[in-house]
Amino acid sequence: MKMHAFIAGLLMLSLLSGCNPSPKSSRGFRLPEGDVERGQQAFTDLKCYSCHQVDGVKLPASTAFNLTLGGETRVVKTYGELVTSIINPSHIISPEYRARMEDVKLSPMPVHNRQMTVEQMIDLVAFLESHYKLVQPEVATDRYYP
Numbered sequence: 297m298k299m300h301a302f303i304a305g306l307l308m309l310s311l312l313s314g315c316n317p318s319p320k321s322s323r324g325f326r327l328p329e330g331d332v333e334r335g336q337q338a339f340t341d342l343k344c345y346s347c348h349q350v351d352g353v354k355l356p357a358s359t360a361f362n363l364t365l366g367g368e369t370r371v372v373k374t375y376g377e378l379v380t381s382i383i384n385p386s387h388i389i390s391p392e393y394r395a396r397m398e399d400v401k402l403s404p405m406p407v408h409n410r411q412m413t414v415e416q417m418i419d420l421v422a423f424l425e426s427h428y429k430l431v432q433p434e435v436a437t438d439r440y441y442p
């Protein structure tokens with residue numbers, strides 16, 4: 297009984313805090329629509345290809361890291377995550393990179409915020425988003441049930 301009251305209390309609290317976001321909440325954050333082609337241009341202009349290839353896109357060869365962006369994924373990369381990966385690289389470390397390195401605290405990706413215009417950032421996100429394909433997990437058809 298007491299446990300139920302506790303859980304109900306927690307629920308109430310989370311509902312209440314949901315109605316009253318903190319000043320740091322991202323509620324209301326919305327960037328204008330980006331342009332995929334201009335995004336690809338920005339990707340080349342800012343030389344992102346020196347460390348990244350993009351699935352299905354012809355780009356000059358990478359000279360470091362060679363981390364592929366885009367392609368099939370089972371987990372959605374949210375808009376907020378993509379923007380954050382670009383303007384605040386050390387806040388989220390890509391799972392692919394983490395799998396290669398042990399104990400990554402800082403991203404080796406340079407911060408481009410002084411050179412990159414806001415428009416380039418918005419277009420970069422549109423460009424990258426358009427190259428991720430969400431795939432459904434498949435149901436195994438090769439199982440043997442004796």
Ligand code: HEC
Pocket residue numbers: 339342343344345346347348360361363365378381382385386388389390391392393403404405406408420424
């Ligand atoms: C000097 C190499 C380097 C350059 C240049 C570079 N990056 Fe990165 N980037 C990395 C590395 C290493 C990671 C993995 C660590 C991390 O997540 O920050 C990464 C991660 C990312 C991620 C997150 C990927 C994921 O799966 O979560 C995105 C998105 C990204 N970069 C976009 C860009 C864009 C756009 C540019 C050009 C403006 C750029 N990068 C330039 C090295 C680079």
